[in-house]
Amino acid sequence: MADVTAAALAERVARESYGRLVAFLAAGARDVPAAEDALADAFAAALQSWPLHGAPANPEGWLVVVARRRLIDGARRRGAAAEAQATLRLLAEEAAAEHPLPDRRLALMFACAHPAIEESVRAPLMLQTILGLDAAAIASAFLVSPATMGQRLSRAKARIRLAGVPFREPAPELWPERIGAVLDAIYAAFSHGWLASGDSRGRNLTEEAVWLGRVAVALAPAEPEAAGLLALMLYAHARRAARRDAAGRFVPLSEQDTAAWDHAAIDEAESRLAAAAKLGRPGRFQLEAAIQSAHAARRRGGVTDWLAIAALYDALLALTGSPVVAVNRAVAVSRARGVEAGLAALDAIAADASLGEFQAYWAARADLEALAGLGAARRSYARAIGLESDPAVRDFLVEKLRAFEAVSAPPP
């Protein structure tokens, strides 16, 4: 019984405090791997000691003391006497202020999303250092091999130490750009989790990303884009159960049963977005959240205001110039102003060389061509099907292609 309690406590502390402890331990020497190793040792020691001697009143403090001892031992063993002295001094200075432990997770997030760190590894780095996820779990969602992900993470951590990436919040003039990189990384974690989890059951990266979003909002309360990002993720997360029907088939947003949405999550998203808007500095994530808010409004009135959504996409496209936004805008335009207008909007981006492997473009194009009765829909559906990796979405598109072929003339 005592075992279970100690293990459960260790797990709870790991969940709530892992990133806080890594950020605290790594800040001095900027040595993330050493901090992670020391913390892993401390957790192992806790699992041995707590069942025998009872859990400490301050589990975080207990772990910090043990991990700090490991860090200092490690520095001594490497013969890095000066380094050990510096670490000792830094940690000793903070010993008095340990209750509560200073929360340096935002500084750690800024280090993970620093311009010196390659963009594609920022989100994985955050998931590992703040939440303690292992490389293999992250690798699957990011569609790379576990060995590759492990190497990328080690290289990035070495770079933090060797390049002297700072563990602090950036100067005011750098803030907008740097917080943007932090939020982009959190959203990348969410998107990868979303795509890797067609199946709505079980814990996945989307929940971890929402957790990171909550940390960012708590630590940067004056940043409206942090709240906007959290709202955006909550709107999407609220629809997770409605993405599949009882038979596991894909259900597009416009056909989802609004009763299956998580209304508490949507309510929270609405209030987060409203709070962000009050700060009077609009941005990409607030606009994307506003679009999701307009979609969510269908739960009350039963209809979707496509004119409003198209207008929000206009603003978002002007801000980002992203081809993904351009495709979504074209779909909204087709609903607001007709299929021809939607196809014209897609034609406007058709020259983009990156579209060859861009599934969303071909799926949107196929739907609009089918609505317009154009035979080209056949080829576009085939491209969209071939580029899709989610089996449920692929089946959904195959069905649409069949339905189109059933009502259209046979190919010449």
Added chain:
Amino acid sequence: MQYLMMIHVDEAAMAAARQSDAQAIMAAYGAYTEAMRQAGVWLGGERLHPAANGAIVRNKAGKTSVVNGPYAEAREQLGGYYKIEAADLDAAIAWAARCPGAATGTIEVRPIWPM
């Protein structure tokens, strides 16, 4: 770089599939192949007959032996392959994830040793 994507599938499940399901799978493979051609990554690829229709050949110490397949007693057997040109392993993995066989079986991605 060139990669070989080997599609390992449950032959028994494929043989037992309803005709409509089998047609859907073939349609998905057709679309997948076309998407690879359009993206300029497709170099080749074929579907294979079941392993039991093949032969396992060895030549040990001048003595040739031939036995029936499959080569390995496993639930999944090599059912087909694609040879692709991809920028790196990540790009090859992205294509493997889209393969219809990834949903039911296993795709093994191996870099081709340049000669």
